[in-house]
Amino acid sequence: AFLQSTTSNVTNPDPLNERVFSAELGYGFRSGIFTANLNAYYTLWMDKSFVRSTQMSNGDYARINLGGVDARHMGIELDFSLRPTRWMDITGMLSLGNWIWDSNTKGYIYDSQGQPMTAALDGTVASGIMADDHAWLFLKQKGIKVGGSAQTTGAIGMTVRPMKGLRVSADWNAYGNNYADFWLGSGLNGNQTIEVKDPWRIPWGHQLDLSASYRFKIGNIFATIYGNVNNVYNYNYIMDAQSDALQEGIWQNAYAVMYSFGRTYTVRVKINF
Known part of the structure; x- marks a missing residue:
């Protein structure tokens, strides 16, 4: 195999402009003590571009540019x-x-230096970008959940001001329907169709945060002291993960799992001159 170490700067010959269609319908209610907003949305992202990766037999990572x-x-x-x-x-x-992903997609394969690869994915450089020997993959991903962000979120909070200058708050946040993003594993060859499996559904997570502030006077100067305790119960939940597109979407096949921070504290003082 012939390995070329220089980075390719060849211009993409057929780029697509991303398009967006969005529609929203909302209702708002206002009264002296209560306000509420209800909103429904429908958004189509069209002709998006993104990159997936796989590992080649020579140990380098290949990038699949999808459009x-x-x-x-x-x-x-x-x-x-x-x-x-x-x-x-x-x-x-x-x-x-x-x-959800709403279309299947085809992408061409490049190594980490931006060189087009042949179908063997062993580091052999193709004769040109989108040439006959430039390797490609076709991903059947229509209907697969979009990963990397919680699709269900909720929060409730309360703030009280029991005395002049003092404010105490508690906020509870929950995250659910979060799916692992997928990559294409290793040991693949180019010029084939990949049936993307349903990604792993990450267990829901939540945390409670407490905060307080007190404003007081020092001589003729006002000062405020702030304190925060985030994730009071020191509960570790999974925020993000990745899974192999070729494997069943279960926790045993997940990797690159990112956990939340544990309990953290901050204290600060602000002085107004």
Whole structure:
């Protein structure tokens, strides 16, 4: 195999401009103590471009440049704010989404230096970009869930002001319907169709955050002290992961798992001159 170490700067001969279609319908309610907004959305992302990767037999990583990809995002969102008394605020939100890849896609394969690869994926450089010997992959991914972001989120929080200058807040956030993003594993050859498996559905996660601030006076100067405790229960949940597109979407086939931070603390002081 002939390996070429210089990076290719050849211009993509047939780029597609990304297009977006979006429609929303909403309703808002306002009163003296309560406000709420309800919104439904439907968005089509068309001709998106992105990159997937696989490992070649020579140990290098290959990049598959995919274009003309469609995705459909739809869902409903609700947020509200309640002030039952002057010293208390209650807020909340809920977002229910359904995001899927809405088309299959074909992509050409390059090594980490940007050189076009032949179908053996052993590091042999093709005669040119999109030439007859330039390797490609066709991904059958229509209907597969979009990974990398929670499609269902919710939150509820309360802020109280029990005395002048003091504010105390508690906020609970939850994340669900989060799916692992996929890569194409290793040991593949080019010029073939890949049937993408349903990705792993990551278990839902949540955390409770507490915060407080107190504003006071030092002589003729105002100061405010802030304190935060994030993830009070020190609960570790999975925020993101990846899985092999060729394997069943179960936790045993997940990797590159990213966990949330544990309990963290911050304290700061602000002085206004």
